[in-house]
Amino acid sequence: MLIMVSGLPGTGKSYFASRLSQRLGAVYINSDAVRRELGAMGKYTDEVKYTVYEEMFHRCKIALKAGKCVVADATFHKKKNREAFILWTRNNNIPIIILEVFASEEIIRKRLSKPRTYSEADWDVYLKLKDEREPFEVKHQKLESSSNNINFMLEKAHHIIEASHEYKAN
Template structure:
């Protein structure tokens, strides 16, 4: 199974994806970790473009071919990236669950952005203004939307597991 997360920074994607992957004993692929490793390698100067996503697609497909479940954790902001993730699942002949995290309480979302610290060395997190300006396109197909406002991580994970 491939479980693909999507959502703006600060909506709880990584916290939920990490816990879900742990409970399922699945591979957790976090774009932030991959992109930061690419930056630190010095191979790419400037924009990474889609390098992190492309690396994650390949690693996901490798792990799916071994029969492992994969939890993909990224902003996944466009239908282009969402379709690419879906393509990984289709090529691997596995079920794909697409999960979008949202935080409907704007003050709570802002508080999360302003209070959080990066758990990835060297990763610069976006501020609230950058989150508001993010190019995040609406979905055009069915997917599971999880509103994380006033919900615990465990409750969000349970909602997702109920769909598996």
């Protein structure tokens, strides 16, 4: 099963996605970590972004073909950056769940004012990506992140995953 966790910078998507993958025993693939591994920190051209998503996609396919559950964590704010994942899972009969994490702008501003492990995004980046964001045209679930609701989010995600009748623990 592929679980795509989408959300703009500062929404708490990576905090949530990393904990969800731990809870599920899933492979965790994070776009910021991939960017760092590729030596692409500070480089945000469309070409570099595409390279990061391609590498994420490649890693997802390897893990999924091996029968693993995968949590893919990225903004996925552009249709072109998510459609390969969606099409490949459909064509290969791999279950997919898309979770979109959102938060109030007050919380996002506060989170983005502090240094984070991998992400270089700040408030200006958030505003740019918010403006560029293309809505999902496929079924997805939204999860609201607040200052202290990670356990609620994890429980809700777990119920969504279990309700899909496709999830098998690794």
